[in-house]
Amino acid sequence: MNYTLQFRDVFAASDLLLDGLALTLELSVVTMLSGLVIGITGAAARVYGPNWLKRPVGVYVEVIRNTPLIVQLFLIFFGLPSAGLKFDAATAAMIALSINLGAYSIEILRAGLEAIPKSQIEAGQSLGMTGLQIFRYVIIFPALKLMYPALASQFVLLMLATSVVSQISAQDLFHMASIVQSRTFRDFECYIVVAAAYLALALVFRLLFALLYQLVFARRTSSR
Amino acid sequence: MSLVELKDVVKSYGQNQVLKGVSLTVEKGEIIAIIGRSGSGKSTMLRCVNGLEPIQGGSVSFEGTKVNDPNTDLRKLRQHVGIVFQSFNLFPHLNVEKNITLAPRVVKGVAPAQTRALAESVLRKVGLADKIDAYPDQLSGGQQQRVAIARSLAMQPTLMLFDEITSALDPELVGEVLKTLEEMARDGMTMMLVTHEIGFARRVANRVVFMHHGKIWEQGPAADTLAKPATPELETFLSAVLH
Numbered sequence: 001m002n003y004t005l006q007f008r009d010v011f012a013a014s015d016l017l018l019d020g021l022a023l024t025l026e027l028s029v030v031t032m033l034s035g036l037v038i039g040i041t042g043a044a045a046r047v048y049g050p051n052w053l054k055r056p057v058g059v060y061v062e063v064i065r066n067t068p069l070i071v072q073l074f075l076i077f078f079g080l081p082s083a084g085l086k087f088d089a090a091t092a093a094m095i096a097l098s099i100n101l102g103a104y105s106i107e108i109l110r111a112g113l114e115a116i117p118k119s120q121i122e123a124g125q126s127l128g129m130t131g132l133q134i135f136r137y138v139i140i141f142p143a144l145k146l147m148y149p150a151l152a153s154q155f156v157l158l159m160l161a162t163s164v165v166s167q168i169s170a171q172d173l174f175h176m177a178s179i180v181q182s183r184t185f186r187d188f189e190c191y192i193v194v195a196a197a198y199l200a201l202a203l204v205f206r207l208l209f210a211l212l213y214q215l216v217f218a219r220r221t222s223s224r
Numbered sequence: 225m226s227l228v229e230l231k232d233v234v235k236s237y238g239q240n241q242v243l244k245g246v247s248l249t250v251e252k253g254e255i256i257a258i259i260g261r262s263g264s265g266k267s268t269m270l271r272c273v274n275g276l277e278p279i280q281g282g283s284v285s286f287e288g289t290k291v292n293d294p295n296t297d298l299r300k301l302r303q304h305v306g307i308v309f310q311s312f313n314l315f316p317h318l319n320v321e322k323n324i325t326l327a328p329r330v331v332k333g334v335a336p337a338q339t340r341a342l343a344e345s346v347l348r349k350v351g352l353a354d355k356i357d358a359y360p361d362q363l364s365g366g367q368q369q370r371v372a373i374a375r376s377l378a379m380q381p382t383l384m385l386f387d388e389i390t391s392a393l394d395p396e397l398v399g400e401v402l403k404t405l406e407e408m409a410r411d412g413m414t415m416m417l418v419t420h421e422i423g424f425a426r427r428v429a430n431r432v433v434f435m436h437h438g439k440i441w442e443q444g445p446a447a448d449t450l451a452k453p454a455t456p457e458l459e460t461f462l463s464a465v466l467h
Contacts (some may be wrong), residue, residue: 117313119311119313125276126305126306127326128299128300128303128327129299129326129327129330129331130299133330133331137315137330138315138326142316142317
């Protein structure tokens, strides 16, 4: 093997790669936020909701967790237009990723909610609080704290999984890498750069999540 | 009208009948000690008073309001009935001040400017004014239980329920909690307490209620009833716990 790595052409196309990185970043952040909202409301519905709500949420979670992300993506981008719902690639990607992360977040937070002792709820009830107040002030914070590592890890996985959106021609980092590769024919160099970019992104997210934990959760000590 | 009225209360968990027709009235200012073996239904009866346990028969009323009526606003009622649990049940993520002021703030709408003073005043009553900024896991069990009492007091309840509140404490910490109760008794608070502290019941309670097999087996003035039990069951129970 006497291949010599030459990054010059790839670096020359760094504008394209940076554009792709921007979309990857945007998809990740928006999806994390919507996934968290879906996760909290869905988990609350699944644990404390009435039966007519528990079941459909459960079905949603299981269907999503047991089908490939790329199939979900294709259903939304290529399937839904037949039913009259058309999205551009980036929007379809955002929807598919949010639905996907939402399901995993529900499952993670459900475990967190179920781990909160019933006695905490009783304490809230005995003080005259409404169910919503108990959820908001008593339950959700310890539940999020408990499941934070699992949730953060799922969020990083999601960021890495955004690379599949290139398959519906959303112009994310991986899609741009394919373009650069086809222009420069520097496959090895191109994908080394892209791998490094994903790695850096993942490390940055992990660092941010660790900082966020310190900021939000760590100062408040937990009991027993 | 009595403050609390239980009439023929029946409570079952599936096939297991825990309360088999319990009737009891509590007047304002009274201190009732409820004693009995574990499984005799004393905690269950206490939890029926603020509607934490739904009942299958009979009725429970507080200040004339029927607790077991589905139309009763239990949240409103519970603002007047404090309860302290065996396991404290403080909110671990909130400091002492916020544990105490959460409900007054969100339930009663006490202005944020006044909550600190409210927390300080109830903490002074339980002798923990210096712990206002601590988190629950920085406190001993006895201190946590006194904070739990303060948290209930902050709602300015008419009636306080205590469910074996010293049972989870190390022996050397029981005294400080009982002392707090005695001070509340002196302030004229109406209290129903499930307890194993017979000496405390004799000293502080007006009336002792002995529960056995899901029924009120015997009740009467604390000192007399404990000195001269009318039923052999209470006599056996007392000799068992006093030795």
